[in-house]
Amino acid sequence: MLKxxxxxxxxxxxxxxxxxxxxxxxxxxxxxxxxKTMTLQCIAGLLHPDEGxxxxxxxxxxxxxxxxxxxxRMRKVGFVFQNYALFPHLTVYENIAYGIHHLSKxxxxxxxxxxxxxxxxxxxxxxxxRQLSSGQQQRVALARALAPEPELLLLDxxxxxxxxxxxxxxxxxxxxxxxxxxGNMLFVTHDxxxxxxxxxxxxxxxxxxxxxxxxxxxxxxxxxxxxVARLTGVRxxxxxxxxxxxxxxxxxxxxxxDEKVTVELKGPLNPIQNQIVLIGIRPEYVHLSDNPVENTFxxxxxxMVEGVSSAEFFFYMQGKTDSKHxxxxxxxxxxxxxxxxxxxxxxxxxxxxxxxxRD
Amino acid sequence: xxxxxxxxxxxxLRTVLxxxxxxxxIGIAAARWMSRYTGRLKNVIDGLFILPLVLPPTxxxxxxxxxxxxxxxxxxxxxxxxxxxxxxxxxxxxSAAIMSFxxxxxxxxxxxxxxxxxxxxxxxTLGASEWRLFWSVxxxxxxxxxAAGTVLALARSLGEFxxxxxxxxxxxxKTATIPVAIYFxxxxxxxxxxxxxxxxxxxxxxxxxxxxxxWKGRTSITRTILQERxxxx
Numbered sequence: 001m002l003k004x005x006x007x008x009x010x011x012x013x014x015x016x017x018x019x020x021x022x023x024x025x026x027x028x029x030x031x032x033x034x035x036k037t038m039t040l041q042c043i044a045g046l047l048h049p050d051e052g053x054x055x056x057x058x059x060x061x062x063x064x065x066x067x068x069x070x071x072x073r074m075r076k077v078g079f080v081f082q083n084y085a086l087f088p089h090l091t092v093y094e095n096i097a098y099g100i101h102h103l104s105k106x107x108x109x110x111x112x113x114x115x116x117x118x119x120x121x122x123x124x125x126x127x128x129x130r131q132l133s134s135g136q137q138q139r140v141a142l143a144r145a146l147a148p149e150p151e152l153l154l155l156d157x158x159x160x161x162x163x164x165x166x167x168x169x170x171x172x173x174x175x176x177x178x179x180x181x182x183g184n185m186l187f188v189t190h191d192x193x194x195x196x197x198x199x200x201x202x203x204x205x206x207x208x209x210x211x212x213x214x215x216x217x218x219x220x221x222x223x224x225x226x227x228v229a230r231l232t233g234v235r236x237x238x239x240x241x242x243x244x245x246x247x248x249x250x251x252x253x254x255x256x257x258d259e260k261v262t263v264e265l266k267g268p269l270n271p272i273q274n275q276i277v278l279i280g281i282r283p284e285y286v287h288l289s290d291n292p293v294e295n296t297f298x299x300x301x302x303x304m305v306e307g308v309s310s311a312e313f314f315f316y317m318q319g320k321t322d323s324k325h326x327x328x329x330x331x332x333x334x335x336x337x338x339x340x341x342x343x344x345x346x347x348x349x350x351x352x353x354x355x356x357x358r359d
Numbered sequence: 360x361x362x363x364x365x366x367x368x369x370x371x372l373r374t375v376l377x378x379x380x381x382x383x384x385i386g387i388a389a390a391r392w393m394s395r396y397t398g399r400l401k402n403v404i405d406g407l408f409i410l411p412l413v414l415p416p417t418x419x420x421x422x423x424x425x426x427x428x429x430x431x432x433x434x435x436x437x438x439x440x441x442x443x444x445x446x447x448x449x450x451x452x453x454s455a456a457i458m459s460f461x462x463x464x465x466x467x468x469x470x471x472x473x474x475x476x477x478x479x480x481x482x483x484t485l486g487a488s489e490w491r492l493f494w495s496v497x498x499x500x501x502x503x504x505x506a507a508g509t510v511l512a513l514a515r516s517l518g519e520f521x522x523x524x525x526x527x528x529x530x531x532x533k534t535a536t537i538p539v540a541i542y543f544x545x546x547x548x549x550x551x552x553x554x555x556x557x558x559x560x561x562x563x564x565x566x567x568x569x570x571x572x573x574w575k576g577r578t579s580i581t582r583t584i585l586q587e588r589x590x591x592x
Contacts, residue, residue: 046480072483079484085477089499098495099485148486 002056002152002184006042006049015039015049015208025178025185027195027216029231030205036188037082039205040154043186044079045072056184057151078150082157084141086129092116092140093125099148115143120173135166142174146181155187159194171197192232196220204228221266222355226278229357234280235328239359242271249351252279257317257325261295263354271356278357281349283312286329288338289348296346299327301339311336315347363552366532367540368559370451371517374536378455378516383509385456386463391493393464394472411522412461420454420525427453427526450527451519451534458522459515463508470504471497510571517564 001022008015015035019026028036041047043054045061048069054062056077061070087095096112103111116122119139129137138159145153158174159167175198178185189195195202195216202219204212204227212224223229229237240252240261248265263279271277289296299315306312310332316324329347331339339345389408393401411419427444428434437444444450474497482492498505520538527534529543537556544553 044480044484046483072480073486073488075484077484079481081477081481083475083477085475085481087478087482087496098482098487102486144481144485 001058002043002054002186004039004043004052004054006039006052006054006062008038008042008047008049008051010035010038010208013207015042017203017205017208017210019203019210019213021184021186021201023182023184024201025187025199026201026203027199028186028188028203028205029190029192029195031231032190034205035208036205037156040079040156040186040188043075043152044077044154045070045075046079076148076151078145078148078153080138080141080145080153080155080158082160084129084134084137086137086140086144088129090128091125092121092127092129092132095129095140096144096147099144111147112143115147118177119143133166134161135170138162138170139173142177150183152184152186153181155185157188157190160189160191167194174198204231206231223280223357225357226359229278229280229355233282234355235283236286237278237280237357238325240277240279242273242275242277245271245273250356252277252356254279256323257297259297261349261354262351263356264351265356266352271358276359278359280355280357281353283328283330284310285349285353286327287348287350288329288331288335289346292346293348295351296348297327298344299347300344301341302326304336304339304341306336309333313339315345363540364555364559367535367537367556368563370448370533370535371537371560372563374448374451374455375513375516377452378459378519379509379513381452381456382460382463382512382516386460386508386512387467387505389460389464390467390471391497394468408464409461411458416458416519416521417525419457420522423450423454423457423522423526445526446528446530446534448527448533451523451536454522454526455516455519458519459512462511462515466508466511467501467505470501470508473504474500506571506574510568513567513571514564517560517567 001020003020005018006015012033013035015038017035017039028039030036038047042049042052043061049062049064051064052062053060053064056075060066060068061075062068087098090098093112096115097108100108100111112125113122116125119142121136121139121143124132124136124140129140132140159170162170171194187198199216202214202216203210204219206227212219212228219228220232223232223234226237238254239256240254242250243253243260244251245265250263250265250271252261252263254261261279265271292298297317299317301313302316303314304311307330310330313329313331313336315327315329317327318324327347393405393408396404424445425431426433427437427450429438434444444453478500479492479496482496487495518538519536520542523534523536524539529535529539535543537560541553541556544550544556
């Protein structure tokens with residue numbers, strides 16, 4: 001059980017966070033400079049909050065009111081740094097042994113060999129960090145942090161310096177790590193896909209505050225506000241007015257587009273008539289349609305960005321006035337090949353794929 | 360005759376060695392303290408530490424003379440224990456140590472501040488005390504810079520003249536280091552003696568520079584080569 005409550009004054013913004021996790025994996029997601037890394041540093045004791053209370057498995061690590069402030073070495077918190085921060089003058093073996101030098105020699109070698117095996121780097125014990133690839137360095141950093149058997153593992157932007165293949169392989173390994181590492185895990189990332197894959201809960205940061213803290217499914221299905229929606233990939237957002245609510249569906253008027261859409265209602269938000277909301281839809285749920293059925297907009301194809309398995313298309317829609325509204329759609333390759341830039345198409349959005357945000 | 364050369368040589372060697380050991384530890388301690396100190400006086404203290412490098416050595420010597428002199432604060436304090444620094448051998452060590460301190464301090468501070476904070480923080484989260492962190496991580500990583508500083512400090516001590524002359528004077532067989540002896544040999548018209556003494560300094564300077572390069576190489580360069588070899592198998 002980790003409880004964190006921390007406030008710290010900073011030149012640009014104030015860090016002010018409050019959350020707790022219980023034997024689970026939390027991903028902290030947010031744009032750079034939103035206080036993510038600083039939160040980890042406060043928990044590890046590398047920085048002091050101005051005010052707050054940090055508790056790990058019943059041990060108070062920091063409490064400004066009681067004047068408690070354990071040094072990093074007393075906290076039993078493992079930290080994997082973004083640049084790995086391996087000791088360049090020590091071998092892999094010595095690096096991992098650094099945190100457990102109080103054990104007896106046989107115990108040390110037993111534990112290290114176990115870790116080397118789990119990390120799949122058995123043969124690298126005698127090497128120096130600079131002789132390793134970045135993927136191997138990452139494994140060593142992980143093994144080093146786990147060696148003293150910390151009660152909490154903090155990872156700052158894990159794998160951010162790796163190529164896609166290595167990154168995916170290490171992500172898989174980290175997931176299997178959860179089976180033998182039973183403590184809490186907390187990691188910072190700006191990569192939504194990674195956060196979603198590895199964690200059970202997600203905390204979204206914005207300017208030093210948590211703007212949403214939920215299970216990962218909840219964060220994706222019902223973003224708390226516009227910033228969360230943007231951070232989690234909801235690229236199409238429209239202002240709307242609820243015209244009618246009927247059972248699980250709502251009719252929403254989009255004044256900017258002068259169109260009406262039907263939206264399926266799920267989640268906690270119970271909109272009422274005339275309420276102003278934001279409705280959003282992810283690009284991957286915007287499809288091509290041959291004819292104008294319900295929830296279909298007539299749009300002009302404007303620009304294409306080709307991806308590996310799909311292509312991002314930017315359409316625009318002529319609004320009521322002269323304004324143009326952009327709609328992003330991620331189309332499959334086969335659909336994408338039908339698109340000619342400058343032509344008009346019907347875009348369909350299914351009612352169940354809309355997200356309603358109270359703004 | 361040989362006494363004229365051996366005595367200054369012996370005094371110089373003892374002085375340089377003692378002064379370098381003192382500056383080595385005090386310079387490192389001061390550098391570590393200053394790299395963490397965040398108070399308002401940071402720039403003032405930093406300036407004070409570097410002052411001996413900027414001032415004329417004779418001015419520093421005058422300051423030391425006033426400080427350690429019979430009416431100076433330190434002089435009066437030491438007089439209680441019957442110790443007199445002025446015109447004694449320890450005065451040559453104090454002068455050399457103070458004059459070479461800024462070089463050691465600057466090199467050590469630069470080297471320590473180059474060490475990645477994350478690497479030091481990693482050691483902390485792995486349970487290292489500040490003492491263990493310093494000796495097992497900071498020092499080895501800052502070592503090339505510190506070694507360079509040591510060489511500079513040693514060279515500066517060997518050439519120290521102005522402050523030594525002011526505080527220690529020229530007492531043959533007691534405080535006359537090689538630089539001081541050269542000056543007085545010339546004043547007395549003993550050009551040959553001055554030339555030979557100068558030759559001795561050149562030899563010592565080269566010998567110690569080589570010795571240090573060798574010592575530094577043993578600790579860093581060869582280790583690197585061994586590592587690279589191991590990495591190849």
